[in-house]
Amino acid sequence: MTAVEPPLALLAELTHRCPLRCPYCSNPLELSRASAELDTESWKRVLGEAAVLGVLQVHFSGGEPLVRRDLADLVRHAAEIGLYGNLITSGISLDAGRLAALVEAGLEHVQLSFQDAEMVSGDRIAGLAGAQEAKRRAARLVREAGLPLTVNAVVHRQNLDGLGEMIELAVALGADRLEVAHVQYYGWALRNRAALLPSRDQLDAATVAVEAARARLAGVLVIDYVLPDYYAHRPKACMGGWGRRFLNVTPAGKVLPCHAAETLPALDFPTVAEASLSDIWYRSSAFERFRGTDWMPEPCRSCDRREIDWGGCRCQAFALTGDAARTDPACTLSPDRELLVGARKDADETAPGFVYRQHSAAPGRSPQLVSLME
Ligand code: SF4
Numbered sequence: 023m024t025a026v027e028p029p030l031a032l033l034a035e036l037t038h039r040c041p042l043r044c045p046y047c048s049n050p051l052e053l054s055r056a057s058a059e060l061d062t063e064s065w066k067r068v069l070g071e072a073a074v075l076g077v078l079q080v081h082f083s084g085g086e087p088l089v090r091r092d093l094a095d096l097v098r099h100a101a102e103i104g105l106y107g108n109l110i111t112s113g114i115s116l117d118a119g120r121l122a123a124l125v126e127a128g129l130e131h132v133q134l135s136f137q138d139a140e141m142v143s144g145d146r147i148a149g150l151a152g153a154q155e156a157k158r159r160a161a162r163l164v165r166e167a168g169l170p171l172t173v174n175a176v177v178h179r180q181n182l183d184g185l186g187e188m189i190e191l192a193v194a195l196g197a198d199r200l201e202v203a204h205v206q207y208y209g210w211a212l213r214n215r216a217a218l219l220p221s222r223d224q225l226d227a228a229t230v231a232v233e234a235a236r237a238r239l240a241g242v243l244v245i246d247y248v249l250p251d252y253y254a255h256r257p258k259a260c261m262g263g264w265g266r267r268f269l270n271v272t273p274a275g276k277v278l279p280c281h282a283a284e285t286l287p288a289l290d291f292p293t294v295a296e297a298s299l300s301d302i303w304y305r306s307s308a309f310e311r312f313r314g315t316d317w318m319p320e321p322c323r324s325c326d327r328r329e330i331d332w333g334g335c336r337c338q339a340f341a342l343t344g345d346a347a348r349t350d351p352a353c354t355l356s357p358d359r360e361l362l363v364g365a366r367k368d369a370d371e372t373a374p375g376f377v378y379r380q381h382s383a384a385p386g387r388s389p390q391l392v393s394l395m396e
């Protein structure tokens with residue numbers, strides 16, 4: 023058994039509140055209410071424990087972290103204790119004053135999500151009229167403030183054909199990096215899988231577009247792009263392996279090895295009120311459960327990739343097979359591979375409409391976050 027290293031990064035999910043309603047949202051089906059969120063002092067304590075544990079970066083995320091009025095306080099605290107602060111945001115309510123406060127507090131990087139390059143489609147996927155215009159405005163502000171900008175693009179059947187335009191948009195916005203992520207099918211995204219899963223032809227065209235853009239934009243834009251699990255032969259090392267690189271704290275203080283792990287029913291994830299991050303990282307049964315290779319079934323147990331991909335994603339294994347301890351069906355060696363291959367037939371049928379989650383901000387309503395701040 024290899025020694026457990028400290029985590030590199032903390033995903034601080036400050037809230038589940040969000041003005042958008044993306045049909046692939048990876049937040050849990052049961053969202054935390056605002057009244058259940060950790061308060062400012064608790065978050066500061068968590069950040070301090072993370073720094074002591076060895077964490078180097080904190081990603082302030084959600085939901086939409088801008089709905090937290092104490093965001094600049096938390097960014098400042100992170101900077102003061104030596105954590106690199108990154109904001110992952112939809113950008114909807116970012117204005118010049120708010121950004122200036124965050125920069126002054128020590129924010130070092132912004133990741134801004136875009137649902138599509140094109141206005142009408144972007145607003146439709148986000149589930150909010152005016153979202154795309156607000157995002158472009160936010161991107162301009164970030165660049166004017168001199169912060170490095172990463173554009174996050176979650177791609178799927180209904181926007182993958184526009185990936186070339188998304189790349190051009192990232193360049194036009196002055197982004198340093200474009201992270202193209204295929205939808206992961208658990209949580210709310212699993213409900214919308216038939217509407218979101220791309221076809222093989224779409225995927226091949228997108229791969230060609232990315233390779234051409236990478237050559238053309240070398241030194242201008244870094245493009246992160248990997249094949250989606252449903253079309254891959256081998257899984258990715260999800261989060262760098264369970265309990266190896268990352269930890270995630272939910273709005274209510276639950277500590278998880280990845281943001282989707284709450285979908286796994288049989289694991290008892292401790293909260294920051296019950297134990298320190300260090301105790302949870304090194305000693306909790308939930309983090310031990312799928313760490314390393316001892317838990318692995320065949321064919322992983324005797325496979326020479328077992329310490330490369332760590333058996334793939336536990337949440338995907340559970341979503342497809344009902345058992346988180348199975349080999350990820352994204353692997354062609356998995357005995358459950360047919361479950362994933364069968365789902366690909368959806369991509370050849372007519373796409374159904376999106377099933378949107380009912381948040382308090384409905385499409386067409388003002389993107390002001392007043393109701394979300396309550
Ligand atoms: S921006 Fe979209 S994916 Fe992110 S939390 Fe909001 S609804 Fe979910």
Ligand code: SF4
Pocket residue numbers: 256257321322323325326327328329331332333334349350353354355356
């Ligand atoms: S059998 Fe397991 S360890 Fe081997 S490639 Fe497949 S998922 Fe990875």
